[in-house]
Amino acid sequence: MASKYLPAALRSSRRIVSQISRPQWRSFSATSQVRSETLAVHRNKPDNNPSIPFKFNEQNLALIDEILQRYPPQYKKAAVLPLLDLGQRQHGYCSISVMNEVARILEMPPMRVYEVATFYTMFNREPVGKFFVQVCTTTPCQLGGCGSDKIVEAINNYLGITPGHTTEDGLFTYIEVECLGACVNAPMMQINDDYYEDLTPESAVALLKALRESAQAAETGKTVKVPAPGPLSGRRSCENSAGLTNLKEPPTWDPEVFMRKDGQL
Ligand code: FES
Known part of the structure; x- marks a missing residue:
């Protein structure tokens, strides 16, 4: 007799269980919020x-x-x-x-x-130092050359501040930024309007030293040579740092044979 009513009892108990309200939530994850006032x-x-x-x-x-x-x-x-x-x-x-x-x-x-x-992050809403240093720490600059981590560490040590701060003498404000579009010369940083590329910890610190000396010398009317913007590695631009690997010789073909003779392109 019990077995006759068992399927119906199971069905109704399943229905009751399904009607019990369950919490309506699901977990999600998010990166930590960066609050910047x-x-x-x-x-x-x-x-x-x-x-x-x-x-x-x-x-x-x-x-x-x-x-x-x-x-x-x-x-x-x-x-x-x-x-x-x-x-x-x-x-x-x-x-x-x-x-x-x-x-x-x-x-x-x-x-x-x-x-x-x-x-737009290029507008500074707070006063910045005479030299506004923006170090790129996006992936290509992290991986290129010595890597931007080493540049950041060298600047931290030389200036005695961490990103987002200004030196006590008011000369340098220093921040980390995302890609500045010069990845082929990574790692790099922008100081005011100029890009300095192919950095090493030594060249980055030497550049900051020269800028500091030039600012101090300007007060006494002297001038100090500051490295020119661009690659600090000796590269002229973004050419292969190992030198020319092809197109080393003048063309061997006879232009007379391959070019049109009527002067038109
Ligand atoms: S990732 Fe640094 S300039 Fe592009």
């Missing part, structure tokens, strides 16, 4: 608040006139990037007063200018 949050400080006046100088006003002529008058806000760049070059960084002045000139809501300046 300097990128997106403005807090008034004695040296960076809206009551500090900022005006473009005569030279930059002339440049702004020229830049604005590239856009129809109703779209002049398209010039927000070059104007922020000019403001940063004149003032040293993109202070709130620089952004407000750009907004006034371009007749934009200031918030729209803040959005642009905080989106």
